[in-house]
Ligand code: FES
């Protein structure tokens with residue numbers, strides 16, 4: 021079987037690299053069912069990871085979106101490791117849409133699920149090795165020597181005192197078959213992987229030259245502002261644009277599927293004119309939707325038995341016969357993603373093709389949706405992925421693409437639509453709320469004999485990938501409940517799907533964030549009920565889980581568990597997600613009711629590390645992302661409208677509020693785990709458990725600022 | 733037509749006087765290093781220097797700029813040689829990077845007035861700059877590092 025490669029994808033590649041000349045362009049099979057091949061100047065398979073031109077310029081196409089998590093650096097490192105070149109010798113460009121770039125862990129060209137390094141770990145090292153082997157073989161043929169006698173160094177193939185650059189060899193290398201028998205370096209031989217490497221995108225991010233979606237500028241481009249129905253799920257009734265149409269710079273006022281768009285020469289003109297458009301909206305089915313209503317709906321739905329997620333032993337029977345039974349209900353709020361770069365999209369739609377410049381995490385879906393809206397075929401739509409000013413799952417949605425496409429089509433010109441912060445906060449696909457009921461049973465010695473968790477909430481996947489949930493439970497609703505690591509003889513996890521009328525979306529750590537809060541807070545409740553130390557209580561149940569146990573022990577040891585200074589209190593929490601094991605200890609004080617977080621200690625086993633520098637960044641960032649949510653995060657609804665608008669009402673953590681974070685990475689040669697998300701899920705329960713230690717009061721809902729247990 | 737002084741140059745724009753400086757810089761003058769985050773002086777992404785003072789350009793109408801000197805990230809140095817930019821690169825501060833122009837403009841304004849800021853002074857000066865990616869720990873370290881760089885090479889000082 022071979023991949024079917026359309027002409028347009030070859031054009032895409034050449035367009036994106038700007039390199040149509042000779043040299044080595046390496047395309048590879050990812051699925052294992054197609055033959056790899058090289059593409060010379062003459063043609064051949066166009067999809068590619070790598071281009072080496074005769075001038076020695078090395079271009080790597082990165083198929084994952086750079087949203088701060090460092091993929092442009094870490095994925096390039098993998099390829100460069102086997103190619104034996106340094107990172108600064110490489111130019112990175114964003115890959116186009118192509119089946120070859122499908123993320124094997126997610127089944128589409130998607131950046132998410134902390135999966136980029138896990139997915140690229142083998143295939144990119146293999147790509148680098150194949151290219152190197154072809155270059156070496158080309159040199160061996162040139163010198164008429166055995167390839168095994170040659171070495172490579174710094175972009176050259178070396179033969180004793182003679183050497184040839186990769187660039188000089190590229191054209192001949194391209195004519196060779198792509199080797200299929202590839203041996204990858206042993207970890208001990210890594211020169212780049214596992215060593216701290218500077219990010220390749222830093223320079224452009226300190227001088228203002230980094231190009232985000234919002235910065236795209238095309239010749240003849242117009243600017244647009246969008247008004248969306250204030251009630252989620254509402255629609256346009258009618259609008260009167262008479263006053264707006266005569267305002268300076270205004271080109272057109274039009275209705276689109278997502279609302280009213282004003283197109284003007286400049287963005288501020290569009291914004292001002294939009295305010296002058298009189299719009300009447302239809303509220304739709306959510307006219308009376310409120311936070312209280314959603315909570316009540318989930319509470320009521322929780323009385324249904326739910327579907328089995330996990331069942332071991334007989335939890336119900338064990339609870340009946342137990343010496344001590346503990347039950348609690350945990351509730352979590354809706355959350356917004358709040359990427360610092362508001363949603364935006366630039367579209368240039370023409371008769372027979374379209375160029376879309378966008379900060380997306382989901383290129384294939386974007387291509388399909390744009391094609392449908394523009395009335396084109398997917399292969400006529402070219403997605404240019406810009407840098408993302410934050411992603412966090414928000415840009416897995418394509419709601420912010422369509423108005424630009426419709427406006428560009430109507431104007432016959434490129435149009436950039438920029439949402440305001442208020443648009444962004446009030447029209448997100450929010451992190452789902454949760455209503456979770458949990459019961460634990462202890463025997464007379466304080467051993468945990470049964471654990472029963474009943475989850476209720478709406479499904480993200482049902483909307484995003486409906487086929488997945490046709491017969492199965494949404495896997496992204498139950499992650500950390502299913503993963504409950506403790507050795508308890510009777511476990512029952514059930515899940516109830518209950519929709520709430522508005523879109524919910526994947527939000528950094530997805531259901532780990534939801535499930536971990538209840539699972540790890542309740543473990544703390546059980547430990548206290550058993551009269552045991554929360555760390556020791558957990559550790560005793562991890563005899564069969566060495567990787568969990570190790571991070572738990574490490575976090576406790578490094579944090580000085582049980583030895584906090586007078587007036588300081590500690591809370592601990594543990595999880596696995598995305599192939600990464602993590603424990604956190606939060607150290608807090610509560611003086612006069614005021615919470616202060618003094619320190620967070622994080623122990624992580626993420627298997628093989630590609631770039632310790634980026635691991636450190638991701639752990640810091642993910643913990644602060646979760647801490648923001650735990651402290652203040654809540655989206656509320658009244659009359660179907662989101663009540664938070666900007667950063668004054670949707671508060672984000674600031675520099676003075678960021679606690680010191682100690683990161684301890686366990687040495688490991690296991691396959692790499694994902695790192696963008698686990699930290700986000702654990703900080704909530706770690707802090708809540710520390711607050712319990714300090715106050716004796718249990719947080720069973722977030723955000724902390726609203727629960728009247730401590731002040732922040 | 734309004735003339736404003738940006739990065740040492742007198743530039744003309746036909747934007748109306750009520751247009752926030754942010755959009756004049758980004759849309760009319762093509763200086764997109766200054767970012768839009770909130771439009772309400774709540775996030776600091778749009779921070780520029782006005783006569784050396786860190787200022788939220790999203791809340792500053794063009795008509796109020798007058799002949800004051802506007803410095804944007806593009807004008808901080810021509811070649812990333814400002815001590816703050818050097819320190820930022822040395823410590824690899826940015827993640828997504830979207831907030832960083834604003835962070836750097838706030839940090840450079842602080843150091844121009846306070847050569848050796850304490851942690852508390854850094855916190856106070858940068859509290860208005862949100863970083864959604866959570867780069868705060870490195871920001872703090874990089875401000876100290878930039879202060880060291882400035883002390884060892886005062887010729888390189890922020891103006
Ligand atoms: S955009 Fe000006 S402070 Fe946020």
Ligand code: FES
Nearest residue numbers: 828829863864865
């Ligand atoms: S680096 Fe992303 S917002 Fe600061």
